[in-house]
Amino acid sequence: MSDVSPIEREVARRRTFAIISHPDAGKTTLTEKLLLFAGAIHIAGSVKARKASRHATSDWMEIEKQRGISVASSVMQMEYRDCVINLLDTPGHQDFSEDTYRVLTAVDAALMVIDGANGVESQTLRLLEVCRARNTPIITFINKFDREVQEPLSLIDEIERTLGMPAVPFTWPVGMGKGFAGVFDMPKNRMRVFRAGEERVSGEEESIDGRDNPEIAARFDTRWEHAQHDIELVEMAAPAFDREAFLAGKQTPVFFGSAINNFGVQEVLDALVDMAPPPGDRTAIQRYVHVDEPKFSGVVFKIQANMDPAHRDRVAFVRICSGRFDRGMKLKISRNGKELRTNNVVSFLSQSREIVDEAFPGDIIGIPNHGLLQLGDTLTEGEVLQFTGLPFFAPELFQTVEVKDPLRTKQLRTGLAQLGEEGAIQVFRPQAGTMILLGAVGTLQFEVVQHRLKTEYGVEARLGSTNYRLARWVTCEDPNILKRFIDANAHRIAYDVVDAPTFLASHSAELQVAGERYPEVKFHALREHA
Ligand code: GDP
Numbered sequence: 331m332s333d334v335s336p337i338e339r340e341v342a343r344r345r346t347f348a349i350i351s352h353p354d355a356g357k358t359t360l361t362e363k364l365l366l367f368a369g370a371i372h373i374a375g376s377v378k379a380r381k382a383s384r385h386a387t388s389d390w391m392e393i394e395k396q397r398g399i400s401v402a403s404s405v406m407q408m409e410y411r412d413c414v415i416n417l418l419d420t421p422g423h424q425d426f427s428e429d430t431y432r433v434l435t436a437v438d439a440a441l442m443v444i445d446g447a448n449g450v451e452s453q454t455l456r457l458l459e460v461c462r463a464r465n466t467p468i469i470t471f472i473n474k475f476d477r478e479v480q481e482p483l484s485l486i487d488e489i490e491r492t493l494g495m496p497a498v499p500f501t502w503p504v505g506m507g508k509g510f511a512g513v514f515d516m517p518k519n520r521m522r523v524f525r526a527g528e529e530r531v532s533g534e535e536e537s538i539d540g541r542d543n544p545e546i547a548a549r550f551d552t553r554w555e556h557a558q559h560d561i562e563l564v565e566m567a568a569p570a571f572d573r574e575a576f577l578a579g580k581q582t583p584v585f586f587g588s589a590i591n592n593f594g595v596q597e598v599l600d601a602l603v604d605m606a607p608p609p610g611d612r613t614a615i616q617r618y619v620h621v622d623e624p625k626f627s628g629v630v631f632k633i634q635a636n637m638d639p640a641h642r643d644r645v646a647f648v649r650i651c652s653g654r655f656d657r658g659m660k661l662k663i664s665r666n667g668k669e670l671r672t673n674n675v676v677s678f679l680s681q682s683r684e685i686v687d688e689a690f691p692g693d694i695i696g697i698p699n700h701g702l703l704q705l706g707d708t709l710t711e712g713e714v715l716q717f718t719g720l721p722f723f724a725p726e727l728f729q730t731v732e733v734k735d736p737l738r739t740k741q742l743r744t745g746l747a748q749l750g751e752e753g754a755i756q757v758f759r760p761q762a763g764t765m766i767l768l769g770a771v772g773t774l775q776f777e778v779v780q781h782r783l784k785t786e787y788g789v790e791a792r793l794g795s796t797n798y799r800l801a802r803w804v805t806c807e808d809p810n811i812l813k814r815f816i817d818a819n820a821h822r823i824a825y826d827v828v829d830a831p832t833f834l835a836s837h838s839a840e841l842q843v844a845g846e847r848y849p850e851v852k853f854h855a856l857r858e859h860a
Pocket of ligand 1 (some may be wrong): 351355358359473475477589591841
């Protein structure tokens with residue numbers, strides 16, 4: 331009877347989001363609890379296991395071990411209230427990494443976890459910049475109210491200042507630390523009473539209805555007085571929730587709780603279902619792609635190489651952008667027209683990778699391959715499309731790389747080519763000379779690459795310092811001017827993995843001078859895969 335297509339129906343019930351936070355704010359704990367509500371308990375266990383291994387040692391060799399474990403749980407799918415929720419973990423390491431940014435291009439919303447004691451921290455700020463650049467809607471969860479934390483009003487104030495957008499509290503904490511009494515749910519006009527306990531699921535919590543209910547005042551006396559005073563202030567000062575503004579990334583709903591006690595978590599899950607957007611339309615270079623078009627399209631936003639070192643396999647993570655995926659369907663890579671078989675495509679429903687039969691926009695599928703797929707690749711049923719928006723960041727750190735044993739030069743090249751395609755590091759070939767340059771935005775990337783060259787490609791690489799401090803991709807509408815610029819700056823030009831010319835400088839003044847001499851040339855700090 332209804333004229334809603336099956337694809338439209340599936341799209342409407344999907345929510346794809348990433349959890350972002352500064353390390354130790356409670357991302358892993360919250361993830362586990364979210365999964366508990368959806369009944370996906372074994373994944374929760376694996377999140378814990380992964381976390382345990384992360385804490386076991388602090389050296390980054392752990393990353394190596396984790397890679398195997400984390401892949402299954404870096405994308406998690408669960409069902410809650412008839413919604414299919416895809417939750418993407420962002421890499422948890424302290425060091426800032428490009429991978430995280432790319433994950434954020436694959437989601438429709440973000441859940442920001444803040445430690446109530448520490449407020450908005452550095453890592454969160456950097457991630458927020460990406461969300462803001464893409465107008466990604468953000469839901470905020472302020473964690474750890476079972477501890478002595480900052481005053482909720484000042485936390486709200488800090489969020490508003492750092493995010494540069496109004497924060498609209500949906501719940502408000504009553505007390506904190508040992509005196510944490512619960513949260514008052516403003517839209518539902520009821521108090522949820524706190525009880526410590528880790529494994530509690532829904533249905534067991536106590537609520538007291540009504541803000542004027544004398545029971546609340548009687549039981550929680552000064553704490554309630556304090557909270558009520560705050561709530562009144564907030565109601566006067568904060569704007570009403572405006573869903574359009576939230577969807578445009580211009581307002582964030584805020585929830586308080588304690589992840590470890592599974593308190594305030596369900597409210598967040600409900601908010602995701604009720605407020606976060608379903609997958610939307612996406613921009614390709616050629617045209618606008620509607621999410622409910624019948625034909626499949628998807629984009630590779632992450633590549634995980636050598637998950638099983640014995641097999642040299644890689645999994646390309648693809649976000650489905652339109653249509654439906656059916657196992658066995660033939661897909662084409664728009665970049666080169668090559669065809670791809672999809673019999674062994676995997677989903678991330680549980681710890682083990684499972685073969686997927688069908689999937690819809692917003693879902694993430696994993697395609698095992700041997701180097702056929704690159705970051706940013708668009709897959710379709712045949713039409714040539716290239717989605718935009720997968721960012722590469724201009725590196726801020728540079729090292730030269732050489733092989734210790736010249737007989738291993740070929741292996742070095744292969745390794746760097748693959749690690750470069752995976753996005754683990756950026757590889758530049760200077761126009762002059764034979765030295766290869768590595769570019770990164772976080773120092774850890776160098777260590778990881780050096781280690782992986784050794785373990786996966788048998789190459790002992792020697793890294794050396796350079797004077798370069800910044801890089802800008804250069805373009806110009808007039809190819810002749812660009813050529814002149816490149817010739818004049820030959821000693822400062824290098825080419826990246828897709829042969830895009832890049833200007834290298836050791837000081838921003840050099841960039842400024844070059845820009846003044848060649849006003850027609852554009853310098854880009856971010857290259858979108860195109
Ligand atoms: P992540 O690094 O953001 O994934 O943080 P985790 O989830 O691993 O949490 C970091 C630490 O904070 C762990 O020791 C958790 O047990 C603890 N933690 C998480 N949530 C809470 C909470 O609600 N209250 C308290 N007191 N501790 C918490």
